[in-house]
Amino acid sequence: MPRVSVTITITIAVALLTALLTAPGAARAESRAGWLKREARVATQAAETERAIRLWRAYSRIDRSTAVLKQLSRLLEGAGRAEEAALVLEEAIARGKGDASVQAQLSQLRRKRSSVAYRSRERDQRRETKLAKRAFAKGRKLGLSGKLRLGSRYLEAAVVLDPRLPGIYRVLGAIYIKMGRKKAGYSHLADYLRMRPGGVLANKARRMLRGRGVLGSVRAMSSYSCNLWVNGEWLGMRSPTKRLTLPEGTFVLTFSSPKFHVQKSYRVNVSAGETTTVRFDFGIIDVDLKPWGRIRANGLDLGLWPKLGLPAGTYNLFVQSHDGKRSGRARWTVQAGKSRRLTWKSLR
CATH class of the missing domain: 1.25.40.10 (Tetratricopeptide repeat domain)
Structure with missing residues (x-):
């Protein structure tokens, strides 16, 4: 059996x-x-x-x-x-x-x-993270006091305990450079930038990596200004931007517009010394429905907003009034950088 x-x-x-x-x-x-x-x-x-x-x-x-x-x-x-x-x-x-x-x-x-299994795994990870932070603090203190070799060992231990803590890579990279291990140092600084591409410390890491053959750039363009996120972290920047400097590697670049309630992500391959252009083309639906109705584009509920952003393209719209008494459909083309008014008369 x-x-x-x-x-x-x-x-x-x-x-x-x-x-x-x-x-x-x-x-x-x-x-x-x-x-x-x-x-x-x-x-x-x-x-x-x-x-x-x-x-x-x-x-x-x-x-x-x-x-x-x-x-x-x-x-x-x-x-x-x-x-x-x-x-x-x-x-x-x-x-x-x-x-x-x-x-x-x-x-x-x-x-x-x-579930229980995941909670157990996360509990164990929290314990290791606590130990990693302790090793990180010790290694950083030793590094600041000039004990570079011993400090680097504590930091290496911290990486093993929890490789998700970005600060370890930044401090360890700086210590390696002071020790003369420049290749390893620049590699760790690049790892830090991959994990934390935004902020003052990230900009400091960029300056240290400038001219080292590991940085490329992304030119982020969009039809309307959007917040920019890289690997889930907001950069404090908005599109369009001529130069977003990142280490070579693959990143997820997200354009997000709270004003028009639209966002889109792109997987971007960054090569050292090269500029990659990413463009998010989208247009606006200017909603003027009386009585108001719920709008779906290709089956996706767009929410109840007076202005809605959609990636450029053609969609099957279905609109139904809030009381269910009225509905309509339309084949709707969204053009990049343009707004188009939606009324009940636009529907069939």
Whole structure:
């Protein structure tokens, strides 16, 4: 009986995986990079988790279909990397790939994070974070007193205990540079900037890295001024900006407009010595509905606001009055940098 159960389980798992990998949205990318997809499938079936994650992440740059993003998220979740799994799904939603199944998977992830297992893991992490902060304080004090070598050892211990604390990389980088280990020092300062791209200390790190061959820049443009976020951190800057300096690497750049209730995220690859331009083109729906109504664009509820921002493109609008007595539809084109008035007469 146990052997039969295992066989059935494996058969179901393979069937589900096959269904995911043969979704219609992936057909075009399959013709371009089928070899990469096959390698990812083989790694998944062989339970080579880390390799499978790496291959699926690479393939998702080519085929951004919902099925591929969900598969990558499941692998990350199974590896205990729930934060990354959630980020994949959130980015899918931000790019308009968030159907009901993606929303359900993201909700399930969030529920798991509040379960006993996750609470236990977070409790252990808090303990290690406390120790890391203690080691960080000791290492920083030793460094300031001129005991660089011993200070660096305490800071290295702090990185092992909790690599998520950005300040460690900044202080350790500065100490390495004073010790003559400049390559390692600049590398740690770049790591700090990747984690904390905004603020006074980030600007200080930028000055130390200037001319070291590790910085690139991003030119962030938008149809209307937006707040700029990098990897979830607000920079205190607004678009348009001619130069946002970042170390080489991959970042999530988010444009957010509280005024027009719209935001969009882009994955940006920054190369040393080069400038990458990212542009968020969006327009405005000037809502003039009497009686007021709830607006949905391609099924997405836009909320109840007098002015609504939408990425440039064409949408299927559905509007229903608050009392449910009136409704209408329209094929609506949003042009970058332009506002268009929406009334009941605009609908059919």
